[in-house]
Amino acid sequence: MPEMPEVEIIKRYLDDKLVGKNIKDICIKLDRLIKYPSPSKFERRVKGKTISAVIRKGKYIWLEIDKGYKVIFHLRMTGALVYSSEGEVLDSARIVFSFNDSSVLCYYDTRTLGAVYCIATEETGVISALGNMGAEPLSKEFSPKYLANILAGKSTKIKTFIIKQEYIGGVGNIYADEALFLANIHPLRSASSLNSKEIKKLHKAINKVISEGIKDGGTTFRDYRNGAGEKGRHQEKLNVYARKGMPCTVCNTVIEKITVGGRGSHYCPRCQRINDK
DNA sequence: ACGAGCACCTGTGTGC
């Protein structure tokens, strides 16, 4: 579900609430969400530890705990991390972390596609996608030059390219469609076909949609909730995503939806012409 | 090396 802006919002909230808390107990209601190590080992590693920081990288978010362990979450499509100072736990909670002061952190996940790990310092290879992640939008490393370098020679369609985490960390389907709209680039263009002007425009557009997404508290299309269980507001500002059949906010042309790399892709056929040069 | 297709899941909206 969440892309980088949504995970960042959760991270900021949880960092404020969880640092210094001791994990008194853990209740795993769905074993298969624990990808590493086994659920019983996971429990042994986590129980009794104190949280020193909450970190995000791309769409991953984790708790730093004692002895160099990290409790890492990937929320996939419908995962949510909700903190409650009152100790509120809904029936739908999949994993519950209880703290020494009776507050709780619940992991919710309707579709149960998420992934949870407890990784020791030396076990970095367990999640290869974390190590192979490309530069993140808004980072210093993510420059127009970086983008130009990784686009060069790639025949992949630009839409597919943007959401590949090994190239750009954190961008998902919504923000990719929105960035391509702002940059006036058709999603089916090949990555290597972009000229330097378009690359600069796309770089700027990606940074813009991601930073505005964060500013608006994320995009709630259906399931996304922040660390307090509330919706985001950025869905009100989307130009193309989920707007099939509606008028373009710039030119009034009807927004179209096609499938690119297996993902629904929304664009304005006038603002994003395939032959634009 | 890359893309297509599918698998993993549940819930919701649509059309008949």
Add this chain to the structure above:
DNA sequence: TGCACACAGGTGCTCG
């Protein structure tokens, strides 16, 4: 109303 089907903020696998 009910049923079948398509589709959903993601990723990782197999296969050609």
